Amino acid sequence: MENKPVVPLHLGIIMDGNGRWAQKRALPRTAGHLEGLKALKRVIIQAIEQGIKFVTFYVFSTENWKRSEQEVHYLMHLFVSKIHGELSFYNKNGIRILARGDIEGLPPEVRDAIEKTVEATKNNSAITAVVAINYGGRDEICRAANRFLASHPNEKLTETAIESSLDLPQVPAVDMIIRSANEKRLSNFLLWDSAYAELAFYEKLWPDFNGDDIRQVCMDYSQRVRKFGGVQ
Numbered sequence: 389m390e391n392k393p394v395v396p397l398h399l400g401i402i403m404d405g406n407g408r409w410a411q412k413r414a415l416p417r418t419a420g421h422l423e424g425l426k427a428l429k430r431v432i433i434q435a436i437e438q439g440i441k442f443v444t445f446y447v448f449s450t451e452n453w454k455r456s457e458q459e460v461h462y463l464m465h466l467f468v469s470k471i472h473g474e475l476s477f478y479n480k481n482g483i484r485i486l487a488r489g490d491i492e493g494l495p496p497e498v499r500d501a502i503e504k505t506v507e508a509t510k511n512n513s514a515i516t517a518v519v520a521i522n523y524g525g526r527d528e529i530c531r532a533a534n535r536f537l538a539s540h541p542n543e544k545l546t547e548t549a550i551e552s553s554l555d556l557p558q559v560p561a562v563d564m565i566i567r568s569a570n571e572k573r574l575s576n577f578l579l580w581d582s583a584y585a586e587l588a589f590y591e592k593l594w595p596d597f598n599g600d601d602i603r604q605v606c607m608d609y610s611q612r613v614r615k616f617g618g619v620q
Contacts, residue, residue, distance in 0.1 A: 395440050395609060396562075398441070398560050398562045399566065399605070400444045400562040401431070401567075404571050405420075409593040418466075420595055430598045432517055435602055440606075442516045443516075444578065445517065445520060446523065447467070448520075451524065464495055464497075468498055468501045479512060482513055484513065487506065490523070490524075502519070516559065518556065525579025526576060528580065532551075550580070551580070561581040563585060564587070564605070565578065568590055568592055568594040569593050570590070586612045588605065
């Protein structure tokens with residue numbers, strides 16, 4: 389009987405390369421984003437197969453507002469139309485949706501779509517898919533600190549205090565962060581969680597990702613030795 393590799397409990401994914409994928413095919417960037425969504429669905433199905441319990445997708449960062457108004461508008465429209473529109477896919481596959489980021493800073497229709505999807509999938513248990521939207525690691529840490537100080541004005545700010553005040557304290561810290569398109573940086577993603585996360589970077593553009601790539605990610609993770617500052 390073949391032994392399955394040790395897999396991350398929580399996988400973080402920086403989905404990079406949608407624009408380059410479209411450019412290589414002389415297509416508008418919007419076509420790349422649409423294909424990227426299809427890749428996301430392929431990846432999450434394989435993540436379930438591998439036994440990964442949490443996956444966080446970096447959907448839209450606090451810095452992405454700097455993109456053209458047309459692209460931002462398209463991304464927000466795509467998110468609204470797809471996050472709740474894929475409800476049958478989530479429920480069929482046992483996918484619970486959560487959101488991480490400055491949700492209050494999003495357009496009302498986006499907030500509404502998130503709230504409805506989170507509520508409609510709250511009882512699913514095969515995997516939890518976290519959508520990091522209007523998300524920045526520095527911003528999350530600042531909001532966590534302010535959140536704690538507002539409710540505990542006379543207490544000292546500690547690591548435990550910040551950790552318990554993050555956007556989703558019930559979600560375990562990320563074990564591995566991967567990035568597509570051969571870019572080798574975190575880009576303000578899960579900065580608190582990533583203190584001891586394994587990192588891996590892959591050349592393939594995000595729209596080309598599939599189940600085989602997630603199987604490779606799990607193999608790569610199983611070969612890492614995690615010491616957390618100690619000695620093996």
